[in-house]
Amino acid sequence: MPFSLLRLGAIAALFAGACSGSTSNSDNSPGNLSITPNGGDSSAPVATVIAGTGFLAKATVPQGGGETTLDTRHRAWIGDYELTKVTWQSTTKLDATVPADVPSGTYDLVVENAIGNRGTLKAAYTARDINSPAALTATLTSSSPTPAAGQPVTMTLQLANAAGGRATDVTAVTPSMIPTDGISCTAAAASAGAVPSAAAPIRIAGGTTETFTWTCTSAAGSYTLSASVTATDVNAGASIATNVTGVVVTYGGTGVPAAPGITGAAPGDRQVTLTWTEPASNGAPISGYVITADRGVGARTTPSAATTYSFDGLTNGMAYTFTVAAINSAGTGPASAPSAAVTPVASPVGADMSAAVSMSDLGAPVGEYVTGTATCTNGGPNIATNPTCSVTGLPVGATLGCTPALPATLESGAAVTCSMQYAMPAAAVTVTVTAGSATEDRTPANNSASWTTNLTPTFLQPGVP
Structure with a gap:
């Protein structure tokens, strides 16, 4: 009786260790697998050692009592070929034999533990038939x-x-x-x-x-x-x-040019502008380039050695990649590596005329001269046609001069500046500047600006009539 109890205790301890998770995966499947050796001659069986975790045993207690048994049977395969003589040594080690006549190739290792869970190691074992002649x-x-x-x-x-x-x-x-x-x-x-x-x-x-x-x-x-x-x-x-x-x-002969290297691909409205480095010409001058777009767009040939080209006719919002190949008298050379994907975008519409005004004083007494500047600017991105820059609210006798004189068109970023001067009348003066053009304005809210100069009283010195 003491011997049976001792044996039962040992089996229970072994099974408890196997199931505790200390040497297996959290899902009780074999893991961290390796096989040694990891390859061999397929003309004869190869003895191997499989290491890993989760090589769990299965304890069975008979109904109605009796001696507990421990099932340590494991199975293993390389590819579709089952290993023989699979012997459980511990929860981290198995002995197994790769059978003979496994065709040459590299196979995954699959291990199934005694409770039916499986683990896999990809490309774990290479079988070699040394009877195959070298070639x-x-x-x-x-x-x-x-x-x-x-x-x-x-x-x-x-x-x-x-x-x-x-x-x-x-x-x-x-x-x-x-x-x-x-x-x-x-x-x-x-x-x-x-x-x-x-x-x-x-x-x-x-x-x-x-x-x-x-x-x-x-x-x-x-x-x-x-x-x-x-x-x-x-x-x-x-x-x-x-x-x-x-x-x-x-x-010393002539060959086709080497491959160019694309250095830039800038998107535009239905087009992409490409730039690249000139490749080695290999004995004959470069006479042109073949630029090819993907998505079935096709190729364009430039009759020039220039290293830039605007590829038009594209669809806005769709990404494209491009390659470039150089041409000389020997033919067309290899294509460059593809450019990064680039997406054409529509250009913003309209101009952006804005107004600003600044006067020398917030307040002035009657008769004091007040000076100021009015500015009308085109913030772009497009040209403003027939631009206007009007100044209203100036008192009688004021002077106003604008430079340059209003042109027929005002480029993006260009401005018209007007200088003004007047003697302060006996009331507040509000000067308003309004900018505009015949081109659609993107932000009309900034077309107008105003400045008010208030009348301030004149203080006389004591004793001065």
Whole structure:
């Protein structure tokens, strides 16, 4: 009896720890998953350790009494392939075996605990079939198809080994030139700077790439630049045939221009004004540009080397992006990166005529001269046609002069200023300035302004009649 009680207590304590949440997710699902190793040869089973949280056991107490049992059975999959020999070690550890013959590829890991909850780790395990032969794919590019005479050109060769294939040892990458006269090339080096050799090969694992670079220089002429690759299958020891397609480079020749860089895209009324940097012409002057708008608007060609263009005929309120490509005698070069999206907007309508007045005094005695200024301003944004600037309320004998004389049109931001002077009469004077034009006014409330100069009494000195 003491032994049974002790065992029951241990099981209860284990289950309580599993259910307490101290090593599992709050929803009692497996989480924080990892699998070691995270890949392997699919030609044979691979033993793994799965770590995480929420590997919960399930306790069962028989009805009517009896010994409590603890169900620790868990299940696990990579993709659609169920793992075997899944053994529960603790609430944070499982042992499991990836079966043989899983096709090459990368799979998600799914773990189901004893209470039926699941957790997932994306792209957790990569199966590799090392019985698949290595296969290299080569891509060769040049830094410029038409460099200046004597300018080094960088050649870049990317070698990609087939996913799931055996590793490849590259023992030589040898640059080649047709013709060979008048051109020289450096040795090809891997990305880390090492030159491959039989004694120190560059290994490319299945599903990975390696990049080799070298430079070639010539005074002038056209060449087909390529390379030969010497490589072997690491497991089979067989040579791997690699086809490298050559690239034509013409030193001192003429090529299409490089891509411009868009520097501005300013919206207007049904149009966008673009600006860009002039690209390298690559041997021939730039004669024009092709400007292309999205949304099916199409392309426009400018017969000018100017680096700005107003693309009209657009729809206000709709966002557009643009690209620009340069043209020379060799043809049209690559397009620029797209501009930021820009939305044409309608221009504000009308002008904004406003009036202002300022006098030298708020009050003056009879006969004192009062001076002042009246101003009529067009606040825009459009031109004011047939502008007016009237001053009323001046007493008899007042003088008034305006500069400039009222023009037929008043530009946005322009103003007419009038100077006035009068002798203070025996009553208050209110001067009113009114501005206007034949153009629709956006804010008519500021068309008028007034100033009142009050009459102040004259105080005589004592004894003065």
